[in-house]
Amino acid sequence: xxxxxxxxxxxxxxxxxxxxxxxxxxxxxxxxxxxxxxxxxxxxxxxxxxxxxxxxxxxxxxxxxxxxxxxxxxxxxxxxxxxxxxxxxxxxxxxxxxxxxxxxxxxxxxxx
Amino acid sequence: xxxxxxxxxxxxxxxxxxxxxxxxxxxxxxxxxxxxxxxxxxxxxxxxxxxxxxxxxxxxxxxxxxxxxxxxxxxxxxxxxxxxxxxxxxxxxxxxxxxxxxxxxxxxxx
Numbered sequence: 001x002x003x004x005x006x007x008x009x010x011x012x013x014x015x016x017x018x019x020x021x022x023x024x025x026x027x028x029x030x031x032x033x034x035x036x037x038x039x040x041x042x043x044x045x046x047x048x049x050x051x052x053x054x055x056x057x058x059x060x061x062x063x064x065x066x067x068x069x070x071x072x073x074x075x076x077x078x079x080x081x082x083x084x085x086x087x088x089x090x091x092x093x094x095x096x097x098x099x100x101x102x103x104x105x106x107x108x109x110x111x112x
Numbered sequence: 113x114x115x116x117x118x119x120x121x122x123x124x125x126x127x128x129x130x131x132x133x134x135x136x137x138x139x140x141x142x143x144x145x146x147x148x149x150x151x152x153x154x155x156x157x158x159x160x161x162x163x164x165x166x167x168x169x170x171x172x173x174x175x176x177x178x179x180x181x182x183x184x185x186x187x188x189x190x191x192x193x194x195x196x197x198x199x200x201x202x203x204x205x206x207x208x209x210x211x212x213x214x215x216x217x218x219x220x221x222x
Contacts, residue, residue: 043216087154
Protein backbone atom coordinates (compact mmCIF):
# COMPACT_ATOMS: atom_id res chain seq x y z
CA UNK A 1 0.00 0.00 0.00
CA UNK A 2 1.33 3.42 -0.92
CA UNK A 3 2.16 5.81 1.87
CA UNK A 4 -0.05 8.51 0.38
CA UNK A 5 -3.11 7.95 -1.81
CA UNK A 6 -4.99 10.49 -3.86
CA UNK A 7 -7.86 10.35 -6.30
CA UNK A 8 -6.13 11.18 -9.58
CA UNK A 9 -9.22 12.81 -11.06
CA UNK A 10 -9.43 14.58 -13.38
CA UNK A 11 -11.78 17.03 -11.77
CA UNK A 12 -13.38 19.34 -14.32
CA UNK A 13 -15.29 22.26 -12.80
CA UNK A 14 -16.64 25.59 -14.07
CA UNK A 15 -15.27 28.90 -12.91
CA UNK A 16 -16.70 29.90 -9.58
CA UNK A 17 -17.31 26.34 -8.42
CA UNK A 18 -16.17 24.88 -5.13
CA UNK A 19 -14.08 21.72 -5.36
CA UNK A 20 -12.55 19.48 -2.72
CA UNK A 21 -9.79 16.90 -2.86
CA UNK A 22 -9.02 14.25 -0.30
CA UNK A 23 -5.80 12.44 0.42
CA UNK A 24 -5.28 9.46 2.73
CA UNK A 25 -2.06 8.41 4.39
CA UNK A 26 -1.18 4.96 5.69
CA UNK A 27 1.18 5.68 8.58
CA UNK A 28 -0.55 6.89 11.72
CA UNK A 29 2.77 8.31 12.90
CA UNK A 30 2.72 10.88 10.12
CA UNK A 31 3.54 14.27 11.49
CA UNK A 32 3.56 16.98 8.86
CA UNK A 33 1.25 17.56 5.94
CA UNK A 34 1.35 19.78 2.89
CA UNK A 35 -0.35 20.55 -0.39
CA UNK A 36 1.84 21.32 -3.38
CA UNK A 37 0.68 22.59 -6.74
CA UNK A 38 2.24 21.52 -10.02
CA UNK A 39 1.45 23.20 -13.33
CA UNK A 40 1.85 21.22 -16.52
CA UNK A 41 5.51 20.53 -17.28
CA UNK A 42 6.62 22.67 -14.34
CA UNK A 43 8.11 21.97 -10.95
CA UNK A 44 5.92 21.49 -7.85
CA UNK A 45 5.50 24.51 -5.60
CA UNK A 46 4.30 24.66 -2.04
CA UNK A 47 0.67 25.73 -1.84
CA UNK A 48 0.13 25.44 1.88
CA UNK A 49 0.98 23.51 4.99
CA UNK A 50 -1.83 21.70 6.79
CA UNK A 51 -2.20 22.30 10.51
CA UNK A 52 -4.04 20.17 13.04
CA UNK A 53 -6.70 22.79 13.60
CA UNK A 54 -7.20 23.39 9.90
CA UNK A 55 -6.08 26.51 8.10
CA UNK A 56 -7.18 28.87 5.40
CA UNK A 57 -5.32 30.92 2.84
CA UNK A 58 -7.66 33.06 0.79
CA UNK A 59 -9.85 30.74 -1.26
CA UNK A 60 -8.00 27.64 -0.09
CA UNK A 61 -8.83 25.68 3.06
CA UNK A 62 -6.90 22.68 4.32
CA UNK A 63 -8.16 20.22 6.91
CA UNK A 64 -6.54 17.33 8.76
CA UNK A 65 -8.40 14.37 10.21
CA UNK A 66 -5.94 12.29 12.20
CA UNK A 67 -8.52 9.73 13.33
CA UNK A 68 -9.37 8.82 9.74
CA UNK A 69 -5.89 9.60 8.44
CA UNK A 70 -6.80 11.97 5.68
CA UNK A 71 -6.24 15.55 4.69
CA UNK A 72 -8.37 17.65 2.42
CA UNK A 73 -8.06 20.73 0.27
CA UNK A 74 -11.07 22.90 -0.50
CA UNK A 75 -10.93 25.50 -3.24
CA UNK A 76 -13.74 28.06 -3.31
CA UNK A 77 -14.66 30.32 -6.22
CA UNK A 78 -12.41 28.42 -8.65
CA UNK A 79 -10.39 30.44 -11.15
CA UNK A 80 -9.03 29.37 -14.52
CA UNK A 81 -5.57 29.80 -13.02
CA UNK A 82 -6.31 27.10 -10.45
CA UNK A 83 -6.02 24.47 -13.20
CA UNK A 84 -3.09 22.31 -12.12
CA UNK A 85 -2.22 19.06 -10.40
CA UNK A 86 -2.42 19.13 -6.61
CA UNK A 87 0.01 16.94 -4.71
CA UNK A 88 -0.57 15.71 -1.19
CA UNK A 89 2.67 15.42 0.78
CA UNK A 90 3.31 13.80 4.16
CA UNK A 91 6.24 13.45 6.54
CA UNK A 92 6.32 10.59 9.01
CA UNK A 93 7.33 11.13 12.61
CA UNK A 94 10.83 9.81 13.14
CA UNK A 95 11.81 9.99 9.50
CA UNK A 96 14.69 12.15 8.43
CA UNK A 97 13.66 15.76 8.63
CA UNK A 98 12.63 16.69 5.15
CA UNK A 99 12.02 13.10 3.99
CA UNK A 100 8.61 13.54 2.43
CA UNK A 101 6.16 11.18 0.75
CA UNK A 102 4.20 12.35 -2.26
CA UNK A 103 0.81 11.32 -3.53
CA UNK A 104 0.39 10.85 -7.27
CA UNK A 105 -1.55 14.07 -7.55
CA UNK A 106 -5.09 15.13 -8.37
CA UNK A 107 -5.62 16.91 -11.66
CA UNK A 108 -7.96 19.90 -11.71
CA UNK A 109 -9.23 21.69 -14.79
CA UNK A 110 -11.32 24.83 -14.38
CA UNK A 111 -13.27 25.80 -17.49
CA UNK A 112 -14.80 29.15 -18.39
CA UNK B 113 16.81 35.22 -7.13
CA UNK B 114 18.01 31.91 -8.65
CA UNK B 115 16.84 29.42 -5.97
CA UNK B 116 17.44 25.91 -7.30
CA UNK B 117 19.00 25.54 -10.73
CA UNK B 118 19.20 22.30 -12.68
CA UNK B 119 21.21 21.57 -15.78
CA UNK B 120 20.63 20.39 -18.41
CA UNK B 121 16.92 20.90 -19.08
CA UNK B 122 16.73 18.22 -21.75
CA UNK B 123 18.93 15.30 -22.69
CA UNK B 124 18.71 12.27 -24.95
CA UNK B 125 20.98 9.33 -24.24
CA UNK B 126 21.59 5.99 -25.84
CA UNK B 127 21.41 2.88 -23.70
CA UNK B 128 24.68 2.38 -21.87
CA UNK B 129 25.80 5.99 -21.99
CA UNK B 130 26.61 7.90 -18.86
CA UNK B 131 25.76 11.42 -17.76
CA UNK B 132 25.64 13.72 -14.77
CA UNK B 133 22.83 16.05 -13.79
CA UNK B 134 23.86 19.10 -11.83
CA UNK B 135 21.80 20.82 -9.17
CA UNK B 136 22.83 24.07 -7.53
CA UNK B 137 21.06 26.05 -4.81
CA UNK B 138 21.90 29.46 -3.46
CA UNK B 139 19.70 29.39 -0.34
CA UNK B 140 22.29 27.78 1.96
CA UNK B 141 19.99 24.81 2.58
CA UNK B 142 21.42 21.74 4.25
CA UNK B 143 19.01 19.22 2.70
CA UNK B 144 18.98 18.39 -0.98
CA UNK B 145 17.13 15.73 -2.97
CA UNK B 146 16.80 14.08 -6.33
CA UNK B 147 13.34 12.89 -7.43
CA UNK B 148 12.06 11.31 -10.56
CA UNK B 149 8.53 11.77 -11.83
CA UNK B 150 6.84 9.31 -14.13
CA UNK B 151 3.24 9.35 -15.44
CA UNK B 152 0.91 7.73 -12.93
CA UNK B 153 3.71 7.22 -10.40
CA UNK B 154 4.10 10.58 -8.78
CA UNK B 155 7.38 11.84 -7.39
CA UNK B 156 9.76 9.20 -6.12
CA UNK B 157 12.88 9.92 -4.11
CA UNK B 158 16.11 8.65 -5.65
CA UNK B 159 18.78 9.91 -3.24
CA UNK B 160 19.06 12.71 -0.75
CA UNK B 161 21.65 14.52 1.31
CA UNK B 162 21.40 16.03 4.77
CA UNK B 163 24.58 18.04 4.44
CA UNK B 164 27.86 18.50 2.65
CA UNK B 165 29.69 15.21 2.26
CA UNK B 166 26.69 13.03 3.12
CA UNK B 167 24.28 11.10 0.91
CA UNK B 168 21.58 8.51 1.50
CA UNK B 169 19.36 6.24 -0.58
CA UNK B 170 15.75 7.01 -1.23
CA UNK B 171 12.98 4.82 -2.63
CA UNK B 172 14.48 4.11 -6.06
CA UNK B 173 18.29 4.43 -5.86
CA UNK B 174 19.34 1.60 -8.18
CA UNK B 175 21.22 2.73 -11.26
CA UNK B 176 22.05 6.15 -9.83
CA UNK B 177 24.87 7.63 -7.82
CA UNK B 178 25.14 11.02 -6.16
CA UNK B 179 27.73 13.29 -4.66
CA UNK B 180 27.57 16.35 -2.41
CA UNK B 181 31.10 17.69 -2.34
CA UNK B 182 29.94 21.26 -1.82
CA UNK B 183 26.95 22.38 0.19
CA UNK B 184 25.39 24.21 -2.73
CA UNK B 185 25.73 21.40 -5.29
CA UNK B 186 24.14 17.96 -5.55
CA UNK B 187 25.09 15.81 -8.54
CA UNK B 188 23.14 12.86 -9.88
CA UNK B 189 25.00 10.38 -12.04
CA UNK B 190 23.81 7.64 -14.36
CA UNK B 191 26.70 5.29 -15.06
CA UNK B 192 24.99 3.16 -17.70
CA UNK B 193 21.67 4.58 -18.78
CA UNK B 194 18.71 2.27 -19.37
CA UNK B 195 15.36 2.98 -21.09
CA UNK B 196 13.68 2.55 -17.67
CA UNK B 197 15.46 5.72 -16.58
CA UNK B 198 13.53 7.81 -19.08
CA UNK B 199 11.80 10.29 -16.81
CA UNK B 200 11.60 13.84 -15.60
CA UNK B 201 14.13 14.50 -12.85
CA UNK B 202 13.65 17.16 -10.22
CA UNK B 203 16.22 18.41 -7.80
CA UNK B 204 15.07 20.11 -4.61
CA UNK B 205 16.41 21.65 -1.46
CA UNK B 206 14.50 22.13 1.75
CA UNK B 207 14.23 24.33 4.77
CA UNK B 208 11.82 23.73 7.65
CA UNK B 209 10.22 20.81 5.76
CA UNK B 210 9.42 22.99 2.78
CA UNK B 211 10.76 21.88 -0.57
CA UNK B 212 12.04 24.20 -3.26
CA UNK B 213 12.34 22.53 -6.64
CA UNK B 214 14.41 23.14 -9.70
CA UNK B 215 12.64 23.36 -13.06
CA UNK B 216 13.37 19.76 -13.99
CA UNK B 217 15.36 17.74 -16.52
CA UNK B 218 13.59 15.76 -19.21
CA UNK B 219 15.75 12.69 -19.88
CA UNK B 220 15.08 10.20 -22.64
CA UNK B 221 17.09 7.00 -22.94
CA UNK B 222 16.78 5.27 -26.30
